[in-house]
Amino acid sequence: MQRQHFVLVLLAVVLCATGSEACSVLQFHWSGLGAHINGLWSALPALYGSNGSVYLDNTEFPYMCTEGGGWHDYFQTESGFLQPWTPALAKNESCAYYSYGKMAVASDAIGISHVQARFDPAVVRKTWRLQPTMQREVDAALAVLDSYDKPTIAFHVRGGDKATEDEVLGRTTTKPEDLINTFLDNYVGVRGGTCVLIGDDQAAIAEAEQLAAQYIGCKIARPSKYYRTKGHHQATFNSLPLHDRCRETRQLIKDMEMMAHADYFVGSSTSGIPTIIATLRMTVYLKSQVTFADVSYDDMGARIRRYFGTGGFKNVTIASLKGATIGKESIRRQSHHRSMLAPTLL
Numbered sequence: 023m024q025r026q027h028f029v030l031v032l033l034a035v036v037l038c039a040t041g042s043e044a045c046s047v048l049q050f051h052w053s054g055l056g057a058h059i060n061g062l063w064s065a066l067p068a069l070y071g072s073n074g075s076v077y078l079d080n081t082e083f084p085y086m087c088t089e090g091g092g093w094h095d096y097f098q099t100e101s102g103f104l105q106p107w108t109p110a111l112a113k114n115e116s117c118a119y120y121s122y123g124k125m126a127v128a129s130d131a132i133g134i135s136h137v138q139a140r141f142d143p144a145v146v147r148k149t150w151r152l153q154p155t156m157q158r159e160v161d162a163a164l165a166v167l168d169s170y171d172k173p174t175i176a177f178h179v180r181g182g183d184k185a186t187e188d189e190v191l192g193r194t195t196t197k198p199e200d201l202i203n204t205f206l207d208n209y210v211g212v213r214g215g216t217c218v219l220i221g222d223d224q225a226a227i228a229e230a231e232q233l234a235a236q237y238i239g240c241k242i243a244r245p246s247k248y249y250r251t252k253g254h255h256q257a258t259f260n261s262l263p264l265h266d267r268c269r270e271t272r273q274l275i276k277d278m279e280m281m282a283h284a285d286y287f288v289g290s291s292t293s294g295i296p297t298i299i300a301t302l303r304m305t306v307y308l309k310s311q312v313t314f315a316d317v318s319y320d321d322m323g324a325r326i327r328r329y330f331g332t333g334g335f336k337n338v339t340i341a342s343l344k345g346a347t348i349g350k351e352s353i354r355r356q357s358h359h360r361s362m363l364a365p366t367l368l
Contacts, residue, residue: 091106
């Protein structure tokens with residue numbers, strides 16, 4: 023499904039802003055976890071602190087561990103902030119309801135860049151507070167990550183229904199080779215360590231494993247295995263028994279934390295998960311933007327590397343390495359950048 027975000031209905035804001043006890047209700051829907059989190063982070067800067075309490079309607083949220091559960095099964099909430107909405111809880115408040123829909127146009131209009139993850143850091147940190155039981159599982163996963171040879175290089179390998187979405191949108195599908203090329207080109211001098219391959223498509227992960235071992239020279243770690251061999255399919259996930267959806271959601275959160283903590287991360291912003299990882303890395307775990315590379319080459323790290331002449335020119339790829347040499351023109355471009363910057367850096 024196309025990545026979706028919450029629609030901010032301006033009329034509803036105007037109507038509910040007249041009372042001091044106004045509240046906002048964000049209604050989750052039968053879509054992917056990545057879309058929900060990105061939508062939440064897009065909506066909260068406009069709603070938090072300006073419109074009373076902010077509740078979540080989890081009625082149609084498939085990612086739950088208990089009947090009547092939802093976001094609060096995994097993340098901590100507080101009074102008036104992301105607590106589950108019920109008619110009884112909000113009976114004394116005049117609430118505005120925000121349906122789950124497309125937010126891309128509004129995001130562009132107000133300058134929110136999902137690729138660069140320039141969200142409100144305070145809001146992200148306030149939402150990303152795991153429940154103690156979830157945090158313990160994450161800590162165990164991070165201990166495993168810490169045991170790997172350094173540097174740790176995490177790749178998000180997406181398959182499943184993403185290819186169908188790409189076809190509908192007329193968008194090029196990100197393949198394992200694209201992920202490896204993105205790393206090789208952006209981190210020309212980084213080799214070895216451990217490549218941490220996380221994703222939903224077992225065939226694509228196997229292909230990425232072979233390429234990473236051959237061209238990066240890294241050890242391979244596959245810390246989790248998706249329940250469905252052919253990759254994620256939202257309708258199939260939504261139909262799973264409650265305990266299976268709970269298990270897979272908890273695993274996804276652990277996977278995201280591992281990717282967010284790795285020394286380097288490579289993904290494609292055609293999927294919602296890498297956007298979340300990039301945001302967590304920059305706003306919660308305070309990692310440098312240059313440690314993240316997006317297949318789109320529109321991330322801030324790629325722009326920085328190109329400016330300083332250290333990578334991101336799309337000239338170091340599997341194909342170029344097979345040819346054993348890098349084009350002279352590309353080398354001249356990099357040298358030119360370095361010579362221009364030298365007086366500034368001294």
